[in-house]
Amino acid sequence: MPASRTAQLSESRVSDLIAREEERFRKAQPKSHELWTEAREVLPRGVPSSFQDAAPQPIFIEEGKGSRVWDVDGNEYVDFHNGFGVMVVGHAHPKVVAAVSARIARGSHFAQPVVDDIIVARELVRRFHQPLWRFTNSGTESTLDAVRLARGFTGRERIIKMEASYHGHHDTLMVSVEPHPDRMGSVDKPASVPQTEGIPASVMELATVVPFNDLPALKRGFASHPGEFAAVIVEPAMMNVGIVMPDTDYLEGVKETAHKNGALLIFDEVKTGVTVASGGATERFGVTPDLIALAKAIGGGLPCGAVGGRADVMGLIDEKRVLQIGTFNGNPLTMAASKATLLEILTPAAYAHFDALSETLQGGLDAVIAEHRLPFHATTMAARGSVTYHPTRIRNYRDYLEIDRTLAYLSWLYQCNRGVLMAPGAEENWTLSVQHSVEDVGRYVENFGEMARDLRA
C-alpha cells in the first residue's frame, strides 16, 4: 500500500478496524468454520474451486431467493457477489425454475440437438450481430474454442493478451493474470508469467503480453513476431482488476491493429456479456470483433457458455477443419434456463432497471467519497460496478498495483458483517440482478458510509 495514502487514512486505524471486523465476522460464522474444517479433509483448501478460498474463511451458503442468499449460520445477505457474475436473473427466478422443472421432468440430457439450441442461438445472433454460434459449458471452454478457431483460421500459433486479464483456466491464456511485480517485467516489455505451476514453457512462449489501453505497446507486440499472431484476445472492459474501462477509440484501434497484422480480434465477453447491455460490450462500445466468448450470465445459473463469430471463421466448424465439441454442449436443461433468461427475463425493462440501480449506487457512493474526502472512486455499468481503492481512474494492471488492497479487504468485511455479500478480492466487482431493489443497493451505500465515518473518526 502506498505510504502516503495509508498515512492519509491512518494505518493503525485501518488495522484496528480490520481486527474488529474480523472478530465480528468469525463470531457470525461458526457453522461455516466447522464445515470448512471438515471439508479440508476431502477437498484441498476445503473448497471446490480455489477462487472460493478467500480470507478470513469461505462462507457456506444454504440457499438463495431473489436478491438474497442465506448462509449455513442463518445470516441473510443482499447478494452482490451473485455467483461471480452469473445470477443476473436473481436466485430461483420463477421463470427459470419453471423452465428447468418442466424440462427435467421430460429428461435432462440426450447429447442430441434440441429445439431450444436454435432459439438461444438466434437470440445471440440478434444481440451480438454474429451469424453463427456454438455452445460450451463455461467461460474457459468458450475462450479455448475462440483461440482454437483463430489459430485454425489463420494457420498461426501466437496469441496476444492483455496483462491482468483472466480468460479461464486453460494453458494458453493462464498467462500474466496477476503477475507478481518481481516477475512481471518492464512496462515496455511485460513478461509472460504462468498463473500456475503445470503449464509447459513452450505454451507460455506463444503468449505475448501487452498492457491494456496502450496501442503503441500492442503494435510493438505484433512487431515482435511479424506474421505469427493468430489473434489478440481482450476483455473489452477489464473486469478482473475492479473495472478498467477502455480509453475512447482504444477497442477500434485494437481491431484495426489486429487486422493490419492479419490476426483476429476476440472479445472475451464472459463477464460483460449480457450484463453491461443487451448486446454486451460489443453494443456498449460499438465495436464488433471477429469472435466472441460468452458464459456466466447467459445461462441463468446453469453452466453455460457460447462462442460465436464471423461466418467465415465459424465456417471452419462446418468444414470440419476445427472441431468444436463437448458432451454437455447445448444440454437441454441449460438451454431451457438460457432461453428463459434471454427471452423472458433480460428484457429492455431489465436493462432500464439495471441503469436505475447503477445510478443510485454511483450517486450514493460518489457522495460518500466526496463528503469524507476518500481516495477511492466508483465505476458502474448497468448490472456491474466496483469501488476502486485509488483516487483516480486506472487504465491498466500497473495502475491497479497501486490500489489499496487493505482497504478493499476492510470494505469486504464491512459489507459482509452488515448483510451484503461481495465477491472476495480487491479485483472483484459487483453484479446486480433483476430482482435487486433500490433498497437493496441502498444497503451497500449505507455500509460504505459507515466505513467511511469509522475511517475518518
Ligand SMILES: Cc1ncc(COP(=O)(O)O)c(C=O)c1O
Ligand atoms: C473474463 C473472464 N473470462 C473467462 C472466465 C472463465 O470462466 P469460467 O470460470 O466459467 O471458466 C472468467 C471467469 O471469471 C472471466 O472473468
